[in-house]
Amino acid sequence: MPNRIDSYEFGEFLGQGSNAAVYSAKLLESKPDLPKNLGLGTGFNEVTDILADVPPARKVLGKPYPFAIKLMFNFEHDRLGEDHLWQSMGVELAPYPNAKKLLGGRMGNFQPLPGKHPNVVRVITAFVDSLKVLPDAMERYPDALHTARWYETVAAEPKTLYIVMRRYRQTLHEYVWTHDRNYWTGRILMAQLLEACTYLHKHHVSQRDMKSDNILLQYDIENEIPQLVIADFGCALASGDWNIDYECEDVSLGGNAKTRAPEISTAKPGKNVKVNFEMADTWSSGGLSYEILTRTNPFYKLLDTATYTSSDLPPLPSRVHFVARNVIYDLLERNPSKRVKPSIAATALNLSLFRLGEDVREMMKKCGISELTTSLAGKSSQIGKEINKSLDKVISLITAETIIANLAPHLVSRAERQLRATFLARMDRDNIWEALRYFFPVDEKCSQSIEHLDDDSIASLVSNLSFSDGNCSENGLSSSLNNGQRMGYNAPILLRNVIRTDSNGLNGIVHRVAATVSIVSTILFILALGDTRCLWTRVANRPFIFEGKFLASKNHFSPGFSVRFEVKSANIF
Numbered sequence: 001m002p003n004r005i006d007s008y009e010f011g012e013f014l015g016q017g018s019n020a021a022v023y024s025a026k027l028l029e030s031k032p033d034l035p036k037n038l039g040l041g042t043g044f045n046e047v048t049d050i051l052a053d054v055p056p057a058r059k060v061l062g063k064p065y066p067f068a069i070k071l072m073f074n075f076e077h078d079r080l081g082e083d084h085l086w087q088s089m090g091v092e093l094a095p096y097p098n099a100k101k102l103l104g105g106r107m108g109n110f111q112p113l114p115g116k117h118p119n120v121v122r123v124i125t126a127f128v129d130s131l132k133v134l135p136d137a138m139e140r141y142p143d144a145l146h147t148a149r150w151y152e153t154v155a156a157e158p159k160t161l162y163i164v165m166r167r168y169r170q171t172l173h174e175y176v177w178t179h180d181r182n183y184w185t186g187r188i189l190m191a192q193l194l195e196a197c198t199y200l201h202k203h204h205v206s207q208r209d210m211k212s213d214n215i216l217l218q219y220d221i222e223n224e225i226p227q228l229v230i231a232d233f234g235c236a237l238a239s240g241d242w243n244i245d246y247e248c249e250d251v252s253l254g255g256n257a258k259t260r261a262p263e264i265s266t267a268k269p270g271k272n273v274k275v276n277f278e279m280a281d282t283w284s285s286g287g288l289s290y291e292i293l294t295r296t297n298p299f300y301k302l303l304d305t306a307t308y309t310s311s312d313l314p315p316l317p318s319r320v321h322f323v324a325r326n327v328i329y330d331l332l333e334r335n336p337s338k339r340v341k342p343s344i345a346a347t348a349l350n351l352s353l354f355r356l357g358e359d360v361r362e363m364m365k366k367c368g369i370s371e372l373t374t375s376l377a378g379k380s381s382q383i384g385k386e387i388n389k390s391l392d393k394v395i396s397l398i399t400a401e402t403i404i405a406n407l408a409p410h411l412v413s414r415a416e417r418q419l420r421a422t423f424l425a426r427m428d429r430d431n432i433w434e435a436l437r438y439f440f441p442v443d444e445k446c447s448q449s450i451e452h453l454d455d456d457s458i459a460s461l462v463s464n465l466s467f468s469d470g471n472c473s474e475n476g477l478s479s480s481l482n483n484g485q486r487m488g489y490n491a492p493i494l495l496r497n498v499i500r501t502d503s504n505g506l507n508g509i510v511h512r513v514a515a516t517v518s519i520v521s522t523i524l525f526i527l528a529l530g531d532t533r534c535l536w537t538r539v540a541n542r543p544f545i546f547e548g549k550f551l552a553s554k555n556h557f558s559p560g561f562s563v564r565f566e567v568k569s570a571n572i573f
């Protein structure tokens with residue numbers, strides 16, 4: 001992407017804050033890039049090759065101004081050079097993995113995020129160039145221009161920093177006031193927010209200005225579930241250290257005082273005082289979750305972050321899922337050392353979103369997970385090994401369901417499929433066991449008595465547990481899940497029952513295989529039309545087979561040959 005402002009054409013004004021104005025933009029005389037290679041494989045019997053991994057062309061075409069350019073306000077047009085711009089504004093680049101190179105050491109210990117994340121604003125490039133005075137600039141931000149009346153002299157060529165980002169559709173604040181409440185969507189938004197917090201937390205970055213104007217959403221169709229990103233890192237702490245010295249009032253504690261965690265808002269400046277931001281964003285995501293589910297963040301007006309107690313928190317609507325409710329209360333725990341870690345909160349939310357059965361808790365129970373197993377997890381390696389077998393089967397099911405979801409892109413939103421991918425890419429067993437406590441609260445008495453058991457007692461406990469039977473999860477599930485005719489899991493039957501879909505009349509899962517593939521594969525597709533065939537892949541090292549029919553697609557014979565694969569059943573063996 002070019003690093004000159006002349007290479008971009010500005011579109012509409014998108015918004016402004018105290019530090020910058022943001023406009024939509026496109027490359028001058030650019031033509032939208034159509035996907036050249038549809039990314040489809042050659043073998044019709046390999047599921048992984050037919051996953052739709054490129055957006056439909058219409059979505060690419062539909063965005064005439066695909067970028068957003070943040071024009072930073074330079075209030076020091078009387079200073080020469082560029083260094084001060086990079087130094088004072090460079091922190092905005094915390095979400096940009098190339099930032100260190102770009103800054104070239106101008107910001108000392110600055111440690112930006114090392115990679116892109118689907119729930120963190122996508123920065124494409126940044127550069128310093130001449131100040132572009134747009135037609136509405138004088139009216140909207142006169143003080144940020146070199147013509148502001150207090151300058152006695154200004155640099156020969158007034159400049160500023162520009163940040164080119166992906167353009168998003170709306171802020172969270174706008175979204176909650178323009179869309180009807182939908183608690184399923186709300187939970188997906190919450191989970192995305194917590195995935196972003198998990199990523200920032202992992203890399204020691206605190207955004208420090210978590211308000212709903214700084215949470216951006218992308219969706220193409222009006223009732224689509226939005227993709228959520230955390231944006232505006234202008235107040236971020238990204239030095240690799242959670243602590244800052246707070247010796248006087250002048251030290252910045254981040255953005256809006258109303259959205260500061262209790263440990264920040266109660267800090268008093270003084271000698272050797274340090275303020276720790278490790279759990280600050282996590283706390284703020286609790287207030288934002290209220291906003292997602294009820295439109296109102298209790299800390300904007302009702303409560304004071306410095307003085308509230310947990311009993312002051314307003315009740316959440318009764319239809320809010322019990323996991324979301326408890327996660328929110330735990331996020332808003334005053335004591336940062338007792339506050340739930342963002343990764344645990346995100347995992348709990350993600351687990352609550354799986355559809356393997358009407359009730360995730362019931363499904364887990366049938367796999368042998370219970371209050372007892374969550375109490376036992378991590379207690380001894382012997383027990384751990386046994387109960388992890390049950391957990392691994394649950395994980396296989398979750399993975400299988402995700403693959404099925406990818407085969408049914410019209411049934412599961414893009415945002416949700418991305419969320420699953422994000423979650424599956426980072427999950428580990430310990431994290432899941434901790435999150436499972438939201439479904440199966442740990443029995444403290446049981447937990448304490450296990451501490452004192454000797455090896456023999458543990459062995460006998462293990463042998464008495466239902467999960468010691470390696471097949472228990474299959475048995476439990478197949479009795480409730482399968483269609484009575486075949487062994488194993490029959491996940492599509494479940495999906496058909498529980499997925500909320502507006503695709504009328506679709507029975508089972510239908511995936512369009514748009515194949516611009518070799519002639520040989522095309523012939524194979526044609527030969528397969530109408531017959532019941534199997535597609536296979538592997539899930540957690542176990543064969544995962546879809547059985548179904550190839551059907552000719554009415555509308556999609558161009559540009560390549562297209563068929564649909566209607567999945568009748570899916571089985572893990």
Ligand SMILES: Nc1ncnc2c1ncn2[C@@H]1O[C@H](COP(=O)(O)OP(=O)(O)OP(=O)(O)O)[C@@H](O)[C@H]1O
Nearest residue numbers: 014015016017018019020022068165167168213232
């Ligand atoms: N990538 C983007 N796509 C679409 N709109 C955006 C984008 N980035 C920012 N905006 C819009 O511009 C507004 C101002 O952006 P931003 O919050 O980054 O500015 P700021 O001056 O740093 O704000 P603050 O005063 O909170 O520090 C946002 O609230 C949003 O409405």
